[in-house]
Amino acid sequence: MTLDERKEKVLQAIIKDYISTAEPVGSRTIAKKYDLGVSPATIRNEMADLEELGYIEQPHTSAGRVPSERGYRYYVDCLMNKTRLNQEEERSILKGFSTKVQEIAAVLQLTNKIMSDFTSYTSMATGPNFKRSSLRHVQLVPLDHGKALVVLVTDNGMVQSKLIDLPNTINDVDLQKISQVMNAKLQGLNLEDIKQTLIREIYFELSKHRHFFDAAMDLIQETLNLNQEDKVYLAGALNMLNQPEFRDIHKVKTLLSLLEQDKVLKEILIESNTREDGVTVKIGGEHKVEGLQDCSTITATYQINGRVIGSVGVIGPTRMDYEKVVSIVEFMTRHLSQLMKDFYVR
Amino acid sequence: MTLDERKEKVLQAIIKDYISTAEPVGSRTIAKKYDLGVSPATIRNEMADLEELGYIEQPHTSAGRVPSERGYRYYVDCLMNKTRLNQEEERSILKGFSTKVQEIAAVLQLTNKIMSDFTSYTSMATGPNFKRSSLRHVQLVPLDHGKALVVLVTDNGMVQSKLIDLPNTINDVDLQKISQVMNAKLQGLNLEDIKQTLIREIYFELSKHRHFFDAAMDLIQETLNLNQEDKVYLAGALNMLNQPEFRDIHKVKTLLSLLEQDKVLKEILIESNTREDGVTVKIGGEHKVEGLQDCSTITATYQINGRVIGSVGVIGPTRMDYEKVVSIVEFMTRHLSQLMKDFYVR
């Protein structure tokens, strides 16, 4: 379904105006502010058509028009200028990244902070999925008092460690041997494979210490489950309170409750994960999650070596500045992919 | 300043009623609901006195009375029953703790969750301060690719590790030797001391590797600074939205912005830290932090071996159910002190 040029112009004008004012847009306003070269009456006719086609809606008889979900969708798909940020803006954003951070979590938090600041909406991100990255090193470090530390290091530099109790039957030499066996068998494998297949093999070799080994393996599994990918980061949730559509305390509560749930955020971010590239825009009811009828999300994935490993996004009211946010999200993922290289040790 | 018995009863009735209804309380209401054995007219006289003394206030001429900060203070100090929770309630709370958790952070988060659920207010906690706990073990674990892992274990079971780059000049044997020296010199010392004094001593002994040692020491320092005590936990912030005093979106925003800042929470929690024992109640303007005029906080400390190491608290409107919250906070810290013993390995 495609609209003729003038209808497009009218729709675009309505959306732009509504995005900036949050007030229903009347025919006179458009005629005055946007130079279409026709009178309000003509615009009224066009608006009546657009309404019939479902692109705009009227809150009540004597009010102006407001874009419908369908209208926004048409705008995003066909009308919006997909511009890159200008030099000035890019530089300004990059300045935010000037403080060096060591940890992936910190990078994502910083990214979020910057995104929410620059968009004035709320932003979110998932940690990188390292299931496909490989184990560089596993080591059992003996401590006193019958305790030991299990240390996992992956090739992207992620380190996880955990304290465990040792059974009395195990001594330091055993521990070293177990370390060796585990390293020999597991090193270089990706984490997913470790979980799936190789457990049996080590089981056999370490049958003598099976009891202890069970505990250690549980631990590794647990550690892997606690992977970065399960972490979800959120920033600028309170920006939502600045939006006039959230003047109602109940709406605020519903929305913030949703945003508090990692599960919900993850679902939103993962939906976009399927796409290899580019930016995903979901508008209002297009979300699978209940309770986001009044919101739109703009998400995109970031990559390492061309492989998608996580995503970031912005959530705002359906009356969102799509053009600006798309540019920012797109730029952020590009930059994030760049940054992630530093964490991925070849 | 102490009030006569009947004035106390009237004040108590006003506060109890206002706490539960959030509406200004009239003389008739008190005469009907609270059995003082006198007529509304008499109560009106008492109320006029109480107002003159500053314990209650009148929003406008023809409205009932509302407790003032001073009224709440008198209530908390003199009128409130300091009861323990009953068996039923204690059991119900303990049930929440039935899921075993391994990490201190998780314990505090769980504590917060339970506190906010049971009080319907917002709860907060600081992580334990382990500056005075001692180092059990420090180890440099060599990995491939010129990297090593620095692992710190303290006597309370806290484990911190970090990946570092090794200079080319260092080999595995050196590393082991450095580990040994560090352990010999540092083991058993409390973390504060390590930071302060002993650095020079090791410097001398390891002068050959001074360059590397600087890096490792920086790291240890950094790790120590990242101590649990700096972490602040928060739960149930959205409960505030259920309070009628926060029907106004601007108030909500101001408050939630405050609660977002770790610095603010820490300040509130640390104020109470000075007290050895017992529960601290701060009402409205008594807070040092700006912007908490409409809130009260109830905080208490938890201990290990009789030493205060952290605190938890609840924040709600000044019209808060002090009696209930004090009991809960008090019980939580008692239980928390108990739980913490498990993390403190003798």
Add this chain to the structure above:
DNA sequence: GTTAGCACTCTATCCTGTCGAGTGCTAAAC
């Protein structure tokens, strides 16, 4: 010292009328 009664005050609420923005329709102009 306590209470009943009463006049008074103030807010919340409802109703009403007015204003203005915006529309849809029609007929005239292009």
Add this chain to the structure above:
DNA sequence: GTTTAGCACTCGACAGGATAGAGTGCTAAC
């Protein structure tokens, strides 16, 4: 055939006024 001007109409926002009700303070009687 398309565009425009004109006009009647609709509806929400807002202000003003009337009303009800909760609560008070005061006074006089008990």
